[in-house]
Amino acid sequence: MLQKIFYIFIKIAVLFLLGLNVRRKELLPDTGPAIIVANHNSHLDTMVLMALMPLDRLKDIKPVAAADYFFSSPRMAWISEHVLGIIPVERSGADKSIDPLQGCYDALEQNKVLILFPEGSRGEPEKMTDLKKGVSYIAERFPDVPVVPVFTHGLGKALPKGSWLLVPFFCDIFVGDAFNWTGDRATFMTTLQERFQTLSKEKNFASWE
Amino acid sequence: MTSFHWAIAGIWGLLILASVIVFVISKRSEKDVSELVQRTQSWWVMIGIFTVAFLVSPVISIIVFGLISFLALKEYFSMIPTRRADRRVLLWAYLSIPIQYFWVYDSYYGMFAVFIPVYMFLFLPFASLISQQTDGFLKSVGTLNWGLMLCVFSISHAAFLITLPPVTDGGAGGPGLLLFLVFLTQFNDVAQYTWGKMFGRHKIIPGVSPNKTWEGFLGGVGTTFVLAVFTAPLVTPFSLGHAAAIGLIIPVTGFVGDVTVSALKRDLGVKDTGSLIPGHGGILDRIDSLTFTAPIFFHFTRFFFY
Incomplete structure (x- = not known):
């Protein structure tokens, strides 16, 4: 309920302040199990991907995010869990006995849709960094679950890391074709990398320095 | 109904007529006309928004x-x-x-x-x-x-x-002038496009906008001129001379606005300024001519009447 109200506001804000240019929205899975893999430029990434989903599907869409950031205080943790629906992942992996991705596995078994940002951190806005391999472990464990690459541009201009000032920009969201586990982790990661490459070349983006 | 309301009704009449023509074309043509259909649908939305705004306040x-x-x-x-x-x-x-x-x-x-x-x-x-x-x-x-x-x-x-207040008692005043400007500017865009599609041969400024032709430009200017002369008495205080002058100024400056935004797009290497209006592109693609006609028309009117 709280999540629905929150996202009604987000939907309005996203549509009015930002404005989205979504290509192939129909490829975006709203029923699980499925994995959405997106590049990461801004806190808005999760908001925008969630805002594209129908309201009554939100409870089954789970963004995966860093435990050290989103669960850093009790208040933050409560919001992250109940409003944003985040699955926490330990980045440092202090406790080796628990698989940091266990929450992701459980969610997929419950037919949820995961939203993953394999760049790990938002980093330099509008620049893609190397992808972390975590996603390949999940895909290996669930070889039949479709992996959907999503490339976003402009969100890092609107709200880059380290800034709280939202400046309106139109943002591009390019959804790619789903693919499955390729058989081994290295080829899976190259495939994913290539998918992002192709999507990012669909348009000439204005330079931003 | 005032003449202002008749003018709005006339625009809806034109829109319905255009939609019927597009419908017939889409049934008969073997080519893909989905963009034309989308364009027409978007016109319904845009004219709908403007009509509501005009009539409310x-x-x-x-x-x-x-x-x-x-x-x-x-x-x-x-x-x-x-x-x-x-x-x-x-x-x-x-x-x-x-x-x-x-x-x-x-x-x-x-x-x-x-x-x-x-x-x-x-x-x-x-x-x-x-x-x-x-x-x-x-x-x-x-x-x-x-x-x-x-x-x-x-x-x-x-x-x-x-x-702006009415110049004469019972005149349409500001809303009439705005309707006149927006209608003629947008109609001129469509007219230049249609004339160009049907008879376009000689390119007018290929380095900036390869689809623009002399036939489209002159056909558009002529059509808009005739329409301006006939509709001016309905919603504006213009005399025949004023109407004739503005009937040339709007299509010519509208064309300049259009190619100016085209030059900008060409420089940036983009086809459309956005994707907000299905079939048309972005909002700047739709208002490019208005960015030139609006200030020019405003000062023309202000100089002669206010």
């Missing part, structure tokens, strides 16, 4: 134009190269929109006429130098100011028309 119309400025400026800023250091400056530029449209609402002509070209044009470079990043400063200032000029200052002239 001038304030709604001013707000609608303010939103158009906002969307156009956002499209412009998203399309051009910008500097990270200028994020704050862009925000200031956006904030000038509610202020400029407040002067419109307040009918405060003196401030309306200078706020952007004097105060904002002087303030934005200052706001930009505060970041102390001089690399690309000149380019940044130039592009930001021109964006405000096209998307906010020019377009707000259309909105200012609506606040």
Whole structure:
């Protein structure tokens, strides 16, 4: 309920302040199990991907995010869990006995849709960094679950890391074709990398320095 | 019903007629005409929004134009190269929109006429130098100011028309002038496009816009001229001479506005300014001619009647 109200506001804000240019929205899975893999430029990434989903599907869409950031205080943790629906992942992996991705596995078994940002951190806005391999472990464990690459541009201009000032920009969201586990982790990661490459070349983006 | 209402009814009549023609074409043609169909559907939405705004109140119309400025400026800023250091400056530029449209609402002509070209044009470079990043400063200032000029200052002239009082007793006043401007500007776009599609042979400015032809341009000017002369008595205080003059000025300046935005798009290597209006492209693609016709028409009217 709280999540629905929150996202009604987000939907309005996203549509009015930002404005989205979504290509192939129909490829975006709203029923699980499925994995959405997106590049990461801004806190808005999760908001925008969630805002594209129908309201009554939100409870089954789970963004995966860093435990050290989103669960850093009790208040933050409560919001992250109940409003944003985040699955926490330990980045440092202090406790080796628990698989940091266990929450992701459980969610997929419950037919949820995961939203993953394999760049790990938002980093330099509008620049893609190397992808972390975590996603390949999940895909290996669930070889039949479709992996959907999503490339976003402009969100890092609107709200880059380290800034709280939202400046309106139109943002591009390019959804790619789903693919499955390729058989081994290295080829899976190259495939994913290539998918992002192709999507990012669909348009000439204005330079931003 | 006043003549103003008849004019709006006439526009709906034209829209229905055009939709029937497009429907027949889409049934008969073997070519893909989905873009034409989308364009027509978008016209229904746009004319619907304008009709409601016109009939409800001038304030709604001013707000609608303010939103158009906002969307156009956002499209412009998203399309051009910008500097990270200028994020704050862009925000200031956006904030000038509610202020400029407040002067419109307040009918405060003196401030309306200078706020952007004097105060904002002087303030934005200052706001930009505060970041102390001089690399690309000149380019940044130039592009930001021109964006405000096209998307906010020019377009707000259309909105200012609506606040003008009737010249004669019982005249349509500001709303009539605004309707006349927007209708002729948009009709001229469609007319130039249609004439060009049907008879276009000789390219007029291939280096900027390869699809524009002399046949399209002259056909559009002729059609708009005739329409201006016939519709001016309905909604404007114009004499035959005024109507004939503005019937040439609107299509010619509209064409210039159109190719100016085309030059900008070509420089940036984009086909459309956005994807907000299905079949048309972005909002700047739709209002490109209005960015030129609005201020010119406004000052023509002001010079002769106010």
